[in-house]
Amino acid sequence: MTVKTTLSFTDRHAEFLKSKVEEGVYASTSAAVAAAVEEMIRDEMEREAALNAMADEIRARMATPREEFIDEEEAFSLGDAMLRGPDDE
Known part of the structure; x- marks a missing residue:
């Protein structure tokens, strides 16, 4: 189903849409706007x-028993080694 509506654009936006249609990127201004809305939908999803x-992940970590926690030395040793690099050891 297609819904007909009226939209208002700034001069900047209108010129951009017009140039994309003229370049053949989109078949029409409506197609360009529809593509932008689809991208917004994807971004939101x-x-x-x-x-x-x-x-x-937060829920899973909150459910982890304390005895399964690792101490900060173990947690950060790999990261520290990676930051230092092979020449710093």
């Missing part, structure tokens, strides 16, 4: 997936 993954 990716952001939501990332936030959900972080929330799941």
Whole structure:
């Protein structure tokens, strides 16, 4: 289904859309706007997936028993070694 609507753009945005249509990147201004909206939808879905993954990881870590924790020496030793590099050892 297609919905007809009226949109207003700044001169800058209108010129950009017009140039993309003239370059053949998009068939029409409507196609360019639709592509931008699709990208916004994808971005939002990716952001939501990332936030959900972080929330799941936080929940999993919160459920980890204290006896399974590792101390800071063990946690940061690999990172420290990587930052120092082979010549700094």
